Amino acid sequence: MSKIQNPILPGFHADPSILRVGDDFYIATSTFEWFPGVRIHHSKDLKNWRFAGSPLTRKSQLDMKGNMNSGGVWAPCLSHHDGKFYLIYTDVKQWHGAYKDAHNYLVTADSIEGPWSEPIYLNSSGFDPSLYHDDDGRKWYVNMIWDYRSGNHPFAGIILQEYSEKEEKLVGPIKTIYTGTDIKLTEGPHIYKKDGWYYLFVAEGGTEYEHAETVARSKSIDGPYETDPNYPLISSRGNPELEIQKAGHGSLVDTPNGEWYFVHLCGRPLKEKYCTLGRETSIQKVEWTEDGWVRLAHGDHFPRTETEAPDLPEHPFEPEDPKDDFDTEELNGAWNSLRVPMDDSWVSLKERPGYLRLFGRESLSSVHHQSLVARRQTSFYSTFETKLDYDPEYYQHKAGLVVYYDTEDHVYLHITHQEDKGRVLQILRTVSGEYEEVLLPPVRIAQTGSVKLRGEINEDKLQLFYQDEEMQDWKKIGPVLDTTHMSDDSAPDVRFTGTFIGMATQDYSGTKKPADFDYFIYETKER
Template sequence: MSTIQNPILPGFHADPSILRVDDEFYIATSTFEWFPGVRIHRSKDLQNWQFAASPLTRRSQLDMKGNMNSGGVWAPDLSYHDGTFYLIYTDVKQWHGAYKDAHNYLVTAPAIEGPWSEPVYLNSSGFDPSLFHDDDGRKWFMNMIWDYRSGRNPFAGIVLQEFSEAEQKLVGPVKTIYTGTEIKLTEGPHIYKKDGWYYLLVAEGGTEYDHAETVARSRSIDGPYETDPDYPLITAQGNPESGLQKAGHGSLVDTPKGEWYFVHLCGRPLNGAYCTLGRETAIQKVEWTEDGWLRLANGTRYPDMATPAPDLPLHPYPKEDVKDDFDADALSGHWNSLRVPMDESWCSLKANPGWLRLYGRESLGSVHNQSLVARRQTSFQCVAETSVSFDPEYFQHKAGLVIYYDTEDHVYLHLTGHEEKGRVLQIIRTKNGVYEELLLAPIRTAQTGAVQLRAEINKDTMTLFYKDERTTEWTRIGPVLDTTHMSDDSAAQVRFTGTFVGMACQDYSGMKRAADFDYFLYKED
């Protein structure tokens, strides 16, 4: 029997929403403060997945300038009806403290690749929205409702309201249809209809190590909903030996031959605690019991690293290039920016053909205008490498290779200017928001020509190297670094993304000094 190996979407791919249209499957995942918004992958066999689209590519659809870390796009929901794809998403402006400024929107498209419409604003009462298309043509919108009042459960339950496609707005009464179980923190609703039942799937327990997914059902879409007496459907809580932790928040799909699968977020911790790759997407085969409840096919509530594959022909996709030479007219779907879209004012493939040019803007601590282009780290053992041509005049000019979790945690091997030494290499580490220069005497490098920069990541450690026109071999620079501070789990406040590797450029003098990057190599060991 063939199996699917988990995770199916490694690296930061959280909150999966799965959909089948005819014989093709799609998964939409959260992107938080990274632009473009939402990532969609496609598959024909549930085993092999290929990046398909990022629907939110324009600032008119998603403007996250100023959004706090781990804000932005939370838990998208992808659905399809009558020739149209529907994508529901939240743009979270701030989420610390009592309030959640979370705005819910809808965009549509005739094909998964687009063009995707301008957004329709829906509400701001909570996050994790989704849309259900009923058999009678009516459409129902759900989200968890946030109750900030003192003495209340802030995760106050799942609310339901009708969406009028003709009026392009929510209409009618808002009804709380489910308040969850004692696991609490009820969120992430999805409704499915089968055999006359409406099945409501919700995430519970928070998105850390107590995470879970619970199923309830009703004969009427607006309830009352009965909780599965053998809940939760899935969790890793109480099973610390499992290779997949944080199991929960997911969605359901069937195959053309009637097999059922559940995709869910998960984390693979290093040293028992640190998910440096972020929350990933895994899949489990599920089965329906005689009395109409859903169970994992493995007979437990714990996720497996491998699950039985469906009865579908294999459909592998071409292997992706490990090296980007920046010779194309546009950057591939691997690449992301922070909060705002890439445009010619700061990120150009045209200014110096065959190179990626970044114009220096704000610091790595900025939540507004960073010149940073990066891709997900998707393996615990990998190499990231680039070559940068840059002539810094002052210490305010910086450009180089960045390993980045968020504004509070990152490592930056870069070229900069020094009053006595000229062009030098420096390593900045920001750990839990504390800035540190790891080379108290920066290293003078060749004063002209490109400099190659390299990071070798081996699980919880990272070693940095450089090579310039004076050398033919890689030279190690700085100490061996711990990577675990770049994880969901290392901060005092929970956070939701994952480690990225990429290129950045800063200019605090206002001159917009440019750096040219000849290539970027990302290779998994």
């Protein structure tokens, strides 16, 4: 019997929304402050997945300049009706404290590859919106509603309102249809219909180690909804020995053969706590009981690292080439920028063919205009390497290799200039916003020519290396660094993303000095 190994989308792929159209399965996941917005993966068998595209590629669809860390795109919902794809998403501007400035939008496309439309604004009453297409052609919109008032529970329940496609807006009365269970923190709603019942799936317990997914049902879409007496459907809480933790926030899909599966958010901690890869996507087979409730097929509430594969032909995809030579006219879908799209003002594959040229802009602490291009870390055992040409003139010039969680936590091996040494290598480490120069003094390197930079991550340890044109072999630089500060779990407040690895450059003087990167290699390995 074939098995699916979890997670099916390793690395930062949170809040999965799964959809089947014919024989094709799609999963949309959150991207938060990373651009382009929303990642969609495609599969034919629920086992093998490939990146299929990012719908939000234009500033007119998603403008996150200035968004705070872990703001941006939360919990997208992907659906399909009458030959059209619908994507609902939230752009969260501010989320710390009493208020949630969260704006919800809809875009559509005739093909999953796009082009996707300009956004239709829906509402701002809460986050985690979802769209359900009923049998009679009516469309129903749900989201959690946020209550900022003192003395009230901020997760105030799930609201329902009709969406008019003709008028391109929400219409009619707003009704609270569900307020959750004693687990509380009810969010992430999705509606499904089966055998005359409307099923409401919601995430509960927050997105950390108390996370869960609960199911309720009603004969009418506007309720009242009855909670499954055997709730939650899935959770890792109370079982710290599980490899897969934080199970919750997910969605449901059936196969052409009538089998059912549930995809869900999860995390894999190191040192019992730190999920340095971020929140990932796993899948579990589910079954329906005779009395009409859904259960994990293996019989309890806990997620498994493997689940039974569906009775479908396997469709493996070609593995990703670990080396990007930057020989194409556009960067491939693995690469991301922070908050704003890549454009000719700061990134180019044409000015020096065969190289990625980045023009120096703001610091790694900026929430506006960084020159950083990065990809997800997808394994606890990763190696990565780049080669760059860069001749800094001042200490305000930097370029190099970055391991990045957010503006508060990152590690940066970079070339810069020091008055008494000329061209040098320095490691900048920021932990909880505290700036540290790891190399005191910085390491003088060859004053001309290309420099290679390399990193190795083994679970929670990072070792950096370099090689200039005067060297034959790689040389370690700096101490072994702990990476657990680059995780959801290391900050005083909850965070939602994951570790990225890539290239960056800064020019604090404002002259946009360029750095040229010849290639980038990212490889994963076994323990």
